[in-house]
Amino acid sequence: MSFLTLDNVSHHYFSKNDYTKALDHISFSVKEGEFVALVGPSGCGKSTILSIVAGIIQQTSGKVLLNKEPIKQSELAIGYMLQQDYLFPWKTILDNVLLGPKIHNTDTEEIRNKALELLEEVGLPNVADAYPDSLSGGMRQRVALVRTLITDPKVLLLDEPFSALDYQTKLKLEDLVFKLLKTYHKTAILVTHDIGEAISMSDRILVMDANPGTIAKTFDVPIEIRNEMPFTARRHNKFQNLFDKVWEELNKNDANTPI
């Protein structure tokens, strides 16, 4: 049933004089096609979870399973989107998009056409030969999205992908990402600071606690909100109710840390 499973995952960061426990026995699972959001204070290890799932860092203990197999062997199945687009400025848009296929040695004519189609689908026709410096922030993040989708990942990891954008662009991109993920039936984990974004985009919200990072509480998003596009979901009457609950949970965790 569960597609992606984290089983008692812990992680430590070591430095010269000290160590910090970033994650403490994190366990949760994600169903295929499900959209899970991680919210929590800074330093609660949200991004660490994504890095571990992506296979970029190795957890100090615990298991991460994708389709019941350890994650290491199925690296190709993960797509990772970062806070900033990190498009390579010396590559054209098309070459940026084809970075994944190039690494996997699957850069064929067919995938090239697919890249062009996807670019058009996100509203960026005719930019294939341009360089990133000639595109706006929102356009660049859309290119980064296409770069992530082109390898057809089974799981998408979104690490605050809209936080560097202006509000208007952010709302538009939320809708676009939401629509694309539903169309291609992708499983996704979104890390965000924005409670509204978490509620309007995801099916389930995991609220995390810091020092060490643990999962404090899980909220299921009501089905009515799940079926709405993020933009209209914000206007749903159940939205505010859930927002208040998540807010309260986050503040409870924060209670003993002054602002």
Place this chain on the structure above:
Amino acid sequence: METKSDQRLFEQHKQKIKREKKIVFAWQLIILVSFFSLWEVMSKMRWIDPLIFSSPSKIFNHLTSKILDGSMIIHTQVTLFETVLGFIIGTILGILIATTLWSSTRFAKIMDPYLVILNAMPKVALGPIIIVAIGPGYLSIITMGAIISVIITTLVVYSAFKEVDPNYVKVLKSFGATRAQLFKEAIFPATLPAMISTLKVNVGLSWVGVIVGEFLVSKEGLGYLIVYGFQVFDFTLVMSSLILIAIFAAIMYKIVEKIERWLIKHTV
């Protein structure tokens, strides 16, 4: 009406830029001309000793006659050949060593103190040893030109490799890239600007290495002419060689600048 005045403002702006350029160029020309005329006059009026400081007219006559009889061309060719080769070998070797350091963090840690010592050491002091080991000739002079720039290139390029934004690496790693792929797709292209700026430094360094090499042992080349002129007290010859060196070093620098503009159109 409005567009017309906008256009006019733009024209005025362009005129202003053009005028500024002309003024700068005029001053540059004035400095050049007054330097050489002052030199000429001072030498003619014997305010400075013409035997030591020569004069622009003497240098010009000397250069034209020596270029016409071909001897100066041979000397220049030799030195240019040695410098360009030393420069290329030094730079490429430096980048290669930096790459091996990057490919193994442990190797880099092991090598660290040796690189610091080699960098601090004045490389021209190795001249006599190089000449004895390799033998007097082009090869040891080219080695001098290369050795003087190789360590500093290694250090600068290696630290540039380490400073590449780790998020580019993260993107590649999320695609499962190997270390060689990380280098090819992110590290190397991201550090091209740093490598080009070491090229600019290396142009100057290679000239130092080659000229010192020629001072120590050579039968041809501009460095040889300087030492020979000094020994026979022919300072017109020394000055002529100096002027040729200045001209060709500047040309090499300009070529590197051209390469830079061509290579890094879209980096950062």
